[in-house]
Structures are given as C-alpha cells and as structure tokens.
Amino acid sequence: MTSSIATAFDxxxxxxxxxxxxxxxxxxxxxxxxxxLHDGHLELVRRGVQxxxxxxxxxxxxxxxxxxxxxxxxYPQDISGDRKKLEAVGxxxxxVPNNREMYPEGFSSVVSVKGPAVAGLxxxxxxxxxxxxxxxxAKLFNQAGCxxxxxxxxDFQQLAVISQMVRDLNIPTTIVPVExxxxxxxxxxxxxxxxxxxxxxxxxxxxxxQMQVAAETIRGGGPRSKAVALAAxxxxxxxxxxxxxxxxxxxxxxxxxxxxxxxxxxxxAWLGKTRLIDNIGV
Ligand code: PAF
Numbered sequence: 010m011t012s013s014i015a016t017a018f019d020x021x022x023x024x025x026x027x028x029x030x031x032x033x034x035x036x037x038x039x040x041x042x043x044x045x046l047h048d049g050h051l052e053l054v055r056r057g058v059q060x061x062x063x064x065x066x067x068x069x070x071x072x073x074x075x076x077x078x079x080x081x082x083x084y085p086q087d088i089s090g091d092r093k094k095l096e097a098v099g100x101x102x103x104x105v106p107n108n109r110e111m112y113p114e115g116f117s118s119v120v121s122v123k124g125p126a127v128a129g130l131x132x133x134x135x136x137x138x139x140x141x142x143x144x145x146x147a148k149l150f151n152q153a154g155c156x157x158x159x160x161x162x163x164d165f166q167q168l169a170v171i172s173q174m175v176r177d178l179n180i181p182t183t184i185v186p187v188e189x190x191x192x193x194x195x196x197x198x199x200x201x202x203x204x205x206x207x208x209x210x211x212x213x214x215x216x217x218x219q220m221q222v223a224a225e226t227i228r229g230g231g232p233r234s235k236a237v238a239l240a241a242x243x244x245x246x247x248x249x250x251x252x253x254x255x256x257x258x259x260x261x262x263x264x265x266x267x268x269x270x271x272x273x274x275x276x277x278a279w280l281g282k283t284r285l286i287d288n289i290g291v
Contacts, residue, residue: 074141
C-alpha cells in the first residue's frame with residue numbers, strides 16, 4: 010500500500026501549508042530528521058501530535074554535518090517506507106527538500122554555536138558536525154516557522170547545542186526534548202543500528218549497561234572519574250573502540266565542579282564500523 014501523506018518537495022509548498030494552518034489559528038510542530046525512520050523518530054512525531062495541531066516532518070540527509078570519511082554516501086534511506094510510517098502516526102506533512110533547495114549555488118553562510126558545541130565530546134571526534142547541524146536546523150526553522158520543534162535526548166549534545174542556538178538567536182520556536190526510545194535490550198534506537206551485524210547487535214546493549222553501572226556508582230557517592238573510566242575499560246574489553254565515556258553537567262555539558270550539579274553520562278564507541286552514542290541521567 011502506498012502512502013497518501015502530503016509531501017512537499019519545495020519550500021514554497023511547505024511555506025504556504027504552514028501559513029494556511031497559522032491563519033486558521035493552528036499550532037504547528039516540526040520534527041527534523043534525516044529519514045530511515047525508527048520508533049525513536051516516530052515518538053518525536055507522537056509527542057508533536059500531542060502538543061500541536063499539525064506536525065511537519067523534514068527528511069534531508071544533510072551533507073554539511075558529515076566529515077570526509079563518514080557515511081554520507083551509504084546513509085540509509087527509505088522515503089516510501091518513511092512516508093507510510095509517518096502517515097500511521099498522524100504526521101500531516103513531509104518536507105523532502107533536495108540539496109539545491111537547501112544549499113543553492115553561492116550558499117556561503119554558517120551558523121556556528123560555541124558553549125555546548127565545544128564541550129569536547131562529539132565535537133572532538135566530529136569537528137564539522139555541529140556547524141553542519143546548526144546551519145541546517147536554523148534553515149529548517151526559518152523555512153517552516155513552526156511553533157515547536159521536537160528533538161530526541163538520544164543526541165544529547167545536539168539537543169543542548171540547538172537549545173543554545175535558539176536562545177542566543179531569539180528563534181521563535183520552542184524546543185521540546187523527547188526521551189530516548191530503546192530496544193528491549195536497552196540499545197538506544199538509531200538509524201545507524203542498521204549497520205550492525207548480528208553479533209554486534211548482541212554486544213551493542215553493553216554500552217547502555219555500562220553507563221547504568223557508572224551512574225549507579227556515582228549516585229552511590231563513588232568517584233565520578235573512576236566510574237566512567239571503569240565503564241570505558243569494560244567496553245574496551247568487550248571489543249568496543251571507545252571515543253569517550255564522560256560525566257558532565259547536564260545543562261552546560263561542562264566538566265562537573267561540585268556535588269550538587271545535575272549530571273549526565275555521555276558516551277560514544279565504535280563496534281566494528283558502526284559508531285554508537287548514548288547518554289543517561291545520573
Ligand atoms: O538528528 C538528526 O537526525 C540530524 O542531526 C538533524 C537534526 C535532522 C539535522 O540534520
């Protein structure tokens with residue numbers, strides 16, 4: 010069965026739809042994605058349906074946030090499958106711009122955030138990533154002009170960076186964080202999980218388990234740096250190549266200074282050719 014969900018391939022159609030809804034006094038929510046949708050994305054849409062009258066989902070694999078040796082060329086894509094899923098969860102419009110629409114010839118602007126974007130986590134390993142994300146997300150916010158925008162806590166640093174951008178630039182869109190959706194094994198849902206082999210899939214939930222162990226230790230008053238170092242060691246022993254396991258201030262993503270701060274453990278590690286990221290509250 011094909012999907013009949015309305016789909017805009019160009020900006021004029023997106024704008025006129027959202028304008029009509031606003032004229033009718035309807036509240037709108039935006040769910041920016043790169044497609045290959047899983048239940049984590051669909052949860053963003055479900056939350057959007059709860060808080061707004063109309064939900065727009067964008068699907069655009071943004072070349073600016075990929076490094077030269079990353080997986081841009083093989084990033085999973087399934088537009089027709091995505092449209093069916095979006096229709097089933099009650100999205101109202103899918104916006105699928107092409108590269109020319111987003112980055113026409115002569116495009117020469119970059120939106121660059123500091124603060125949480127230079128916390129020494131993802132930015133340390135993917136130096137181009139956040140400028141690419143903030144540039145495309147700022148464009149999508151301006152293009153759609155929605156009241157709300159939904160982002161998953163799974164990409165916790167990304168959520169912090171986008172929230173910072175919205176505050177700093179007075180963008181009139183309210184950011185709505187949505188909790189990470191996990192497989193029954195505990196593995197955080199992610200489009201890149203599709204790259205994992207059967208044996209890697211069995212091993213992958215250890216990332217979440219080790220973060221839970223570290224969080225438990227810290228909650229119990231154990232030393233923070235030792236707890237995360239032990240998690241990294243255990244993961245390495247299991248066959249992960251660990252980029253980082255860190256405990257940070259949950260708001261600024263700075264190093265933790267005192268005992269009374271709200272904390273978050275953030276981790277990134279490779280299993281074979283797949284890079285997994287995850288985070289949990291302490
Ligand atoms: O989280 C993602 O899928 C992407 O980084 C986003 C926010 C859609 C920007 O391309």
